[in-house]
Amino acid sequence: MVRPATRDDASQIARILDDFNLEFGDPSPGERFLTSRVTALIADGSKHFLLAWTAIDEAGAGPEGLAQVDFRPTVWSDGPVALLEELYVVPGRRGHGLGRELMDAVLDLARGRGAAMVELATGEDDTAARGLYESAGFRNRVEGEQNAAMLYYELEL
Amino acid sequence: MVRPATRDDASQIARILDDFNLEFGDPSPGERFLTSRVTALIADGSKHFLLAWTAIDEAGAGPEGLAQVDFRPTVWSDGPVALLEELYVVPGRRGHGLGRELMDAVLDLARGRGAAMVELATGEDDTAARGLYESAGFRNRVEGEQNAAMLYYELEL
Numbered sequence A, B: 001m002v003r004p005a006t007r008d009d010a011s012q013i014a015r016i017l018d019d020f021n022l023e024f025g026d027p028s029p030g031e032r033f034l035t036s037r038v039t040a041l042i043a044d045g046s047k048h049f050l051l052a053w054t055a056i057d058e059a060g061a062g063p064e065g066l067a068q069v070d071f072r073p074t075v076w077s078d079g080p081v082a083l084l085e086e087l088y089v090v091p092g093r094r095g096h097g098l099g100r101e102l103m104d105a106v107l108d109l110a111r112g113r114g115a116a117m118v119e120l121a122t123g124e125d126d127t128a129a130r131g132l133y134e135s136a137g138f139r140n141r142v143e144g145e146q147n148a149a150m151l152y153y154e155l156e157l
Helices: A007-023 A031-043 A098-112 A127-135 B007-023 B031-043 B098-112 B127-135
Strands: A002-004 A048-052 A065-072 A081-089 A117-123 A150-156 B002-004 B048-052 B065-072 B081-089 B117-123 B150-156
Touching: A002 A098, A007 A031, A007 A048, A007 A065, A007 A081, A048 A098, A065 A098, A065 B065, A081 A098, A098 A117, A098 A127, A117 A127, A117 B117, A127 B150, A150 B127, B002 B098, B007 B031, B007 B048, B007 B065, B007 B081, B048 B098, B065 B098, B081 B098, B098 B117, B098 B127, B117 B127
Parallel strands: A081 A117, B081 B117
Antiparallel strands: A002 A048, A048 A065, A065 A081, A117 B150, A150 B117, A150 B150, B002 B048, B048 B065, B065 B081
């Protein structure tokens, strides 16, 4: 099952985000900081979190997966662009279809808000995630003749 | 020279964005639609446009390049993330350093707003753009051991 998060879920979301970064070797600002940020961003409507469990009767326990979605306006259409900022399933619960269930919920959320496009960035070597994205219809190729891959770059300030 | 755009620049920005998409074989909603969107997004502060000219005395003419930047909040830091959505120099003005000048202005804008990160997506075969981004310090590699490339995916709804 998947449901939207509320502010009451903020500390559990923070724990998952923290674990996520530690698993992938990224620095994390820590659970306390994340709880504060997640609470504020849910409260003002600027981020959307979807939480997933493999079984309905486990919904009292911490979520086993989450998706984090940002919507922003675009010059190209009246509807917004959805950016899937995080998609994560806890290690012990992988292989049960939670990623797919979260993705379906993300696409429903995006369509419900009239989004024209959903975007995401992922590592070239994350074949499980890429398989999920590609089976959902995501494309990594530039439109037009060249058919080159689209790359994501970042610069920390 | 580079300066921030105002609503009065909207129709010239729309023309450049339209030309940009036609040059790269992407569909465009047309100049009239783009003018309306750009006007609204400058007015409400949700997009930032920087305009560039090779010579100050040409500032009365249409801009020769532009950068479009979006800021969004993030769970990972108090400061926002800047997304460089468009960076474009008109064909006849390339090779004069306008791209670099626009990039410097983008980074100044992002630092001025306390951004923690600047992101962008580009085509693997766009070597001129990638050279500019990499010389400005942008990295396409996932942090940590794997050092895999980061890929950008999109799905039109």
